[in-house]
Amino acid sequence: MSPTLLRDVAIIGGGLVGSSAALALRRMGFSVVLLDKGFCGAQASGVNYGGVRRQGRPPEQIALSQRAHAIWPRLNEIIGIDGEFVRSGHLKLARTEVEMASLEAYAARVAELGLDLELIGSNQLRERFPWIAGNVTGASLCPGDGHANPRLVSAAFAHAARLAGADVLEHTPVSHVEKAPDGFYLSAGSATQIKAQFVINSAGAWAGPFAEAFGEPVPLNRIYPSMIVTEPLNVFMDVNIGAEGGGIYARQVERGNCIVGGMRGEPLAASDFSRPTGSGAVTIMNRAAALFPPLRHAYAIRFWSGTEGEMADRNPVIGFSRTTPNLIHAFGFSGAGFQIAPGVGEVLAELVRDGESRTPIQAFAIDRFARTAQSSRAGSVPEPIKRETAQ
Template sequence: MSRTLLKDVAIIGGGLVGSSAALALRRMGFSVALLEKGFCGAQASGVNYGGVRRQGRPPEQIALSQRAHAIWPRLKEIIGIDGEFVSSGHLKLARTEAEMASLESYAARVAELGLDLELIGRSRIRERFAWIAGDVAGASLCPGDGHANPRLVSAAFALAARRAGAEVLEHTPVSHVEKVPEGFHLSAGSGTEVRARFVINSAGAWAGTFAEAFGEPVPLRRIYPSMIVTEPLSVFMNVNIGAEGGGIYARQVERGNCIVGGMRGKPAADLDFSRPTGSGAVTIMNRAAALFPALRNAYAIRFWSGTEGEMADRNPVIGFSRTTPNLIHAFGFSGAGFQIAPAVGEVLAELVRDGESRTPIEAFAIDRFARMDQGSPVGSVPEPLKRETSK
């Protein structure tokens, strides 16, 4: 049976960004349709590693990350559960002197941005984190960072948006979207039509298709981060672990399971899905066992992978379209969107309501790649198209 929905905002993509935007918009009084081709939070938002970190982000992301940092401790108030969020701290290891120099350089670059990074030398690592083995040259600790359970958090934001009055439509893929004089017309699922004044394109790894339909092609590609969870072990890991240069990250939850990642999976025949590889799983576990002796005899009980969109410069696209009034993009989080997503949702709601955000997002403009191709300075951002009124 066909139906037509009249909404202020239609959101394409029910991941954590889209769901948090839907919730924020409903709290501002806007009517919202959230359109998801599968289950909300079932792609990158729900199957990622679960790191809630500010450390290591490019300086242009820190303001957004700091805004999100204030949201995570309030999850229970906002979505009804704490999402197993733990402010454990994030320890980034340097395995070589060159990596330690890189950590020192990064700490200097963000020194005034409020991360309160602590650089720890080789001997102090041994004293403070005796469970870390190997020839570690040092580390950088961001004490306020942590980790959470993405499978809980992503679904809970979508549920909170539904409870707040958003129309959440799962298994409703958007097949067509076009600009019309009164706003946008979307066709989705089997006979669902949506007419909305605003559209938010938060379709993750699938967002490029919608951007290109409005004349805004971007260098978005799919990546497939792969993770492993071990059997429950005695708790030994008291921080969220990363490594300068990549290759390994690990955290341990209260019940003792360790989540370990650092390799990529393989796309399935249906490119919407992926699978971890046996060789990748062995590589990750060997790397983990070399650094963390407590894992050397641990059973790995589950492996998984997910589909994520990665931008060429590893910064997301967030902000108004440069071709189409009232179209807003938010995608391309390049494997690092989990921590900032709740803040991105608030930013998107502010763009709808106010036409601008109190958090700087100029660096994430969708036309930055075209400007770089044309030789314009990276910081040269043209004025956005005039925003149409929302009501």
């Protein structure tokens, strides 16, 4: 029988959130084991669209998004590669007057939060972005946003954590976690036993059962965002594109390939995995061709889909357990976790070290759904159990 691995922190889930937390914790001097049931960064963190945007996020996410915004230009320093990060700007299109009014209302709501949004009317849009066609009423530009390659970034954070001294155990699914007076005990893989003072549940779409095991069920569903990449084309798209109301997003990389999304795939029989649908792929490409004429005769060379966890209110769960000292949750990013993940990793490390974070995360408490149900029955909710004194 293998000896029990003794670590300060055990992290369940090796996506970008878990990997960046592992790296941040190692730089603070904590011993860390990072566990993933497959390859680190192979699920939602590595197969998403790659948008690095603050624009369009709920106001309660902006402080966290701004923290991550400061990390992205420093990727070379932090993980040894730039991850193909480009600060291209993010242009959000409005296709109707109602959508334009929504962009205007959002810009007013976040005006003091540092996004520096620029509202653009239809005439100016045609002048500045002549490659955009169709009935577009206007747009909102966030010039500091951009895009990156998730396949590179997610794996690089896990690699950097390993180089920093974290134990990174891939193909090691966690089968059991329990709390004892002297810490957490985890069973993983075929024979791995771990004792840790803290556990971080960053298991993405698979995080629900771990939360429920500690009496904290949440409305976490699975979604399957689907993407397409085209053959290399002459570079024409110089911003990351989104649309108010959804339905289409697109970006072009330096090699000329365009990544386009806006539909969802369908789960396979083993619902850990999914695949794009033919009808979805055709719909996305038709939408893209209508908006971007250079794509009208482009070949689509690859299609893919990934598995992501979505919360009912589309805000993630981040913070201490309400039931169990030293248990921290970070999951449910609802298809928008790529940009904020490096900031979340720093926040999680602060929670372990300090018991709190300098970035406000109260809106992401795991008990917010229970509070909603309880408020109708009256009675106050007790303060959360946070952390024990490290032994």
